[in-house]
Amino acid sequence: MNGENNFFKSAFSVDNVIFGFDDGDLKVLLIKRGAAPFQGLWALPGDLVYPNEDLDTAAYRVLEELTGLKKVYLEQVHTFGAVDRHPLGRVITIAYFSLVKISDFTLTPSSFAQNVEWHNVDKAMKSELAFDHNTILETCFNALTHRVRIRPVGFELLPPKFTLTELQHLYEALLRAELDKRNFRKKILSMSLLIDLDELQEGVPHRPAKLYQFNKDRYHQLEAHGFSFEVKESKKKEKKKRLAELIAQ
Amino acid sequence: MNGENNFFKSAFSVDNVIFGFDDGDLKVLLIKRGAAPFQGLWALPGDLVYPNEDLDTAAYRVLEELTGLKKVYLEQVHTFGAVDRHPLGRVITIAYFSLVKISDFTLTPSSFAQNVEWHNVDKAMKSELAFDHNTILETCFNALTHRVRIRPVGFELLPPKFTLTELQHLYEALLRAELDKRNFRKKILSMSLLIDLDELQEGVPHRPAKLYQFNKDRYHQLEAHGFSFEVKESKKKEKKKRLAELIAQ
DNA sequence: GAAAATGCTGTTATTCTAACACTAACTTCC
DNA sequence: GGAAGTTAGTGTTAGAATAACAGCATTTTC
Structure with missing residues (x-):
């Protein structure tokens, strides 16, 4: 520590890979970015973590702002912190995935996004997403694939x-x-x-x-x-x- | 985003749960803290991440400073970010575990610690560690227990x-x-x-x-x-x- | 050479897994 | 109203994997 204040110049965010299942298809909820950077590209919903907010709380907040849902399955997966992953500064992000029942809510685009849509997971993984969100999506999908063998989490999606x-x-x-x-x-x-x-x-x-x-x-x-x-x-x-x-x- | 600079007042660290195996016993490498906070308590080795340093790089650095080892098994496990987990400010920490062969090196206490020692994992989990390191140790031990069923990582310890x-x-x-x-x-x-x-x-x-x-x-x-x-x-x-x-x- | 300590080895019963095909129930269309 | 279309539902068997189990072998020490 030693009061080296130049360490305290970074921020962290949460990104949430929200999975749903519909029509025989696994889907992920993406937001079309309305502002730079990466304007116009699809991105995972996420936000900076408030200074006095726990990480899980932030992840639940993002989820609730987008879906209105409170009690859903949410799991931290991995933290991504490459130095250059965010063009505006040093921002590391803690990735979560959550499982929701698509029928439980209707989508209401939030202020910072032009558009919110369910995307087929395979297609989303193949298309170009904002930031390092392709990597994050892939990691979270693998985590889900793995989790489903160990816990009966599938039911969260039905x-x-x-x-x-x-x-x-x-x-x-x-x-x-x-x-x-x-x-x-x-x-x-x-x-x-x-x-x-x-x-x-x-x-x-x-x-x-x-x-x-x-x-x-x-x-x-x-x-x-x-x-x-x-x-x-x-x-x-x-x-x-x-x-x-x-x-x- | 929107340039809200008060977000950029936090720091992040890595903490490394270094496991070894000796004498039929699973052990973890702990450092006795030489300075406040938690002076005198045992803690996991860790450090703040440098502003232009990747997370994994920081974890490898901590490991190398302590053991001299470069190519060892290292895996990110979980990020801990409770608002009050660090008494000096908002510091979240990314926890890693690594597996080393105890015989591969000799311990050389680093500058910021009075003492470095191998501890029996069970005993360490029962004793009081600095910060939230009891939680971190337990989480990493569970991750190891789980990993060993899926990958032949045991060999890294022998x-x-x-x-x-x-x-x-x-x-x-x-x-x-x-x-x-x-x-x-x-x-x-x-x-x-x-x-x-x-x-x-x-x-x-x-x-x-x-x-x-x-x-x-x-x-x-x-x-x-x-x-x-x-x-x-x-x-x-x-x-x-x-x-x-x-x-x- | 006896005692102490750990190394080493194979068979069997049980359980789990994978493969596989036909009849049943309902709707729609003619 | 019957034929065609569509999905639901159901049991058996061979093969593979797992779990239980005990006694002789090799070395050191005394």
Whole structure:
């Protein structure tokens, strides 16, 4: 320390990768920047942390300003601090990801942004984002992919009532793997994580599926005691991959 | 943004949880603080990040100043930023953990500390450390425990030549579980991670064990392709635990 | 050469995982 | 109202992985 005040010339921000799931697609909430730097590019929602504000509080604030939601899943992932990552000065940023149910709110663009939109995650990762947000998005997506194998966080992304097929599609989007329907159902049902609501889907042009809710108590139990969702993609696919690797060598 | 300069009054530091393994014991490197605040208490080595220095660079610098080591395992874990965590101002800290081979260097106390010592991790977690370093240590220990199940990082902590029993003791210390000797050997040998050196231990008062080296190429392969060291403790112990939980309810 | 200490090794029962195909229920269209 | 279209739902089996378990081998020390 020694009172070296030139250290106290930096700032820190939080950036929030807000994931949603809709229509079989994993999505991320992006803001089109209305001002320089990077005007016109899409960026992750974020803000400087206030001088007397905790980091998590700042992340929740950003989330709430944008979505109106308070109690959602939020997790710190990584801090990015390359010297030149921000053109206006030394600003490091603490990246969070959160999981929301898209149906829980409607988007209301905040003051500093022209536009807020859900973007397909794959497409967003391939397009150019402001600052180092491509790196941040990728890191957070990897963290989510990893987390979903260890905790049943998938449920944070689904509406309160869902079908087994919807759940499977979510896991397939998160794990980037094709799963076997029967094995998936057997596994997920054997965890007693789901409550059968004895209700059926309505308004679908085919046989309606049963609706399920997830069991919060059991969820917290699994959270505490560890959880392993080691779903492997079908062997067909694995073989293809291995072959591709062999060829690449 | 908008040039609000009162944001630029904060600083950030890195703190490094340096783990070592010796004598069957997981250890952490701590510094006794020679100056206020928290004078006399043990603390994690750390420093403010220089204005034009990347975060990882700062973490490596702290590590090198203390140990002289350059190429060691280092990983960012979490950022701690409670408003009041530092008595002298708003300082958030980015926590890293690193894994070193204790035999690779000798400790040379740096200028700002009276004393540097290896501490047993369990004891250190129970004693009072400076700042929020108890929380940081615990978080990093959990991260290590988790990491070791996914990557073969254990080898970073062992000397170049080691016996299977030493390796098993390391895993037991990290996973806090007692492992079956035969199953452990079968599993670890089947990964072809180890190279049999055709050498024997010397100077032990009993039958000497074979020495092994680990296979770097194979290690990097496993790092890239995923790895699962799902060693479970013996059922006896699990049963005991479950019983204890039942009683506790 | 006996005692003490740790090294080393293989088999079996059980559990978990992966592969796989057909019938059921509902809607729409003719 | 029946045929076609669409998704829901369901069980068995072979193979792989895991967990449990005990006794002889090699070295030092006394």
